[in-house]
Amino acid sequence: MKKIIASLFFISFCVCLSFSQAPGLFRIGTGGLQGVYYPIGKLIAQGLTARFLGPDKPAGIPETLFVAQTSGGSISNVQSLLSKETEAGLVQADVAYWAYTRQGPFEGLAEPAPVRAIASLYPEKMQIVVRKDARIETFDQLKGKTISLDEAGSGTLAVLRILLEAHRLSEKDLKPVYLKPEFTVDRLMRNELQGFCMMAGVPALAIERLTSVDYSIVPIDPTVAERIQGQHPYLFPGVIPAGVYQGIGQTPTIEVYALLVVHQDLPDEMAYALTESLWSKQVLSLLETGHAQGASITLDTALDGLSIPLHPGAYRFYAERGMVSKQEP
Numbered sequence: 001m002k003k004i005i006a007s008l009f010f011i012s013f014c015v016c017l018s019f020s021q022a023p024g025l026f027r028i029g030t031g032g033l034q035g036v037y038y039p040i041g042k043l044i045a046q047g048l049t050a051r052f053l054g055p056d057k058p059a060g061i062p063e064t065l066f067v068a069q070t071s072g073g074s075i076s077n078v079q080s081l082l083s084k085e086t087e088a089g090l091v092q093a094d095v096a097y098w099a100y101t102r103q104g105p106f107e108g109l110a111e112p113a114p115v116r117a118i119a120s121l122y123p124e125k126m127q128i129v130v131r132k133d134a135r136i137e138t139f140d141q142l143k144g145k146t147i148s149l150d151e152a153g154s155g156t157l158a159v160l161r162i163l164l165e166a167h168r169l170s171e172k173d174l175k176p177v178y179l180k181p182e183f184t185v186d187r188l189m190r191n192e193l194q195g196f197c198m199m200a201g202v203p204a205l206a207i208e209r210l211t212s213v214d215y216s217i218v219p220i221d222p223t224v225a226e227r228i229q230g231q232h233p234y235l236f237p238g239v240i241p242a243g244v245y246q247g248i249g250q251t252p253t254i255e256v257y258a259l260l261v262v263h264q265d266l267p268d269e270m271a272y273a274l275t276e277s278l279w280s281k282q283v284l285s286l287l288e289t290g291h292a293q294g295a296s297i298t299l300d301t302a303l304d305g306l307s308i309p310l311h312p313g314a315y316r317f318y319a320e321r322g323m324v325s326k327q328e329p
């Protein structure tokens with residue numbers, strides 16, 4: 001009996017010891033498996049972990065393990081930041097702005113959501129992929145078609161709703177389906193779906209996987225995109241460049257910046273270390289080699305399209321480099 005008690009003591013002692021030495025966990029909310037948030041989030045997590053556990057660990061910051069988590073998308077990422085189920089998230093600038101100004105899905109908040117930016121990462125583009133044989137050449141022709149608009153927690157669905165309204169259409173005018181892109185690819189190839197939508201960077205894996213079907217991308221008329229920008233300043237006209245997807249020419253669309261967002265309660269030193277490490281050579285070279293969209297994540301564009309205030313720790317980093325004024329507004 002004594003032996004058993006002694007070994008139980010020993011085991012719990014070891015467990016306590018390993019917990020006390022375990023690095024802190026820093027969770028980053030991303031998106032679906034076949035979008036761009038997830039692979040980019042994974043590269044960022046990998047690069048930051050290498051720094052925060054390695055010889056270049058920022059001084060005075062505990063060892064930290066970063067993980068990228070799949071999620072429903074931007075709206076879910078804000079919600080899990082607010083409930084502290086994650087420490088950071090990739091969030092569309094328009095969605096972050098809604099949270100900060102209590103609009104749309106965040107209307108019920110008692111106070112502006114305590115979300116703060118670390119950086120702007122890259123522009124996302126609305127990509128409405130349709131089977132060629134569905135003969136959908138304009139946005140209006142989506143009417144009556146079976147189209148997946150992504151899940152309720154996604155930023156894609158939020159932008160789609162704005163686009164429908166701008167075309168005087170509603171979801172009911174389509175036969176809408178609400179699936180993450182990874183669940184639409186096979187359905188589109190089997191002709192159970194005529195199209196699916198993604199507000200994402202390029203190239204998105206879900207679209208690259210459409211190898212056994214002829215598809216096109218529905219253009220968004222630039223005048224409509226401009227009109228939308230008048231009401232939603234963080235959405236702006238843009239293009240999907242020719243050749244991103246085999247056989248698809250340059251396509252006008254609507255864009256928004258993807259931001260790396262944290263809770264305002266994140267300690268300033270941690271937010272500073274996070275920002276400094278994000279822009280380190282180590283993390284940037286991982287991003288550049290790991291994903292085509294990663295090459296456009298640069299310090300030069302770190303403040304493009306920000307829709308919410310910077311976290312004070314991030315602000316200090318940019319102020320030291322003369323990218324924002326010394327005095328925080």
Ligand code: GLU
Pocket residue numbers: 030031032034035036037038072073074075091092124153154155156157199200201
């Ligand atoms: N912007 C999309 C959203 O918030 C996610 C895009 C992605 O997964 O790359 O729903």
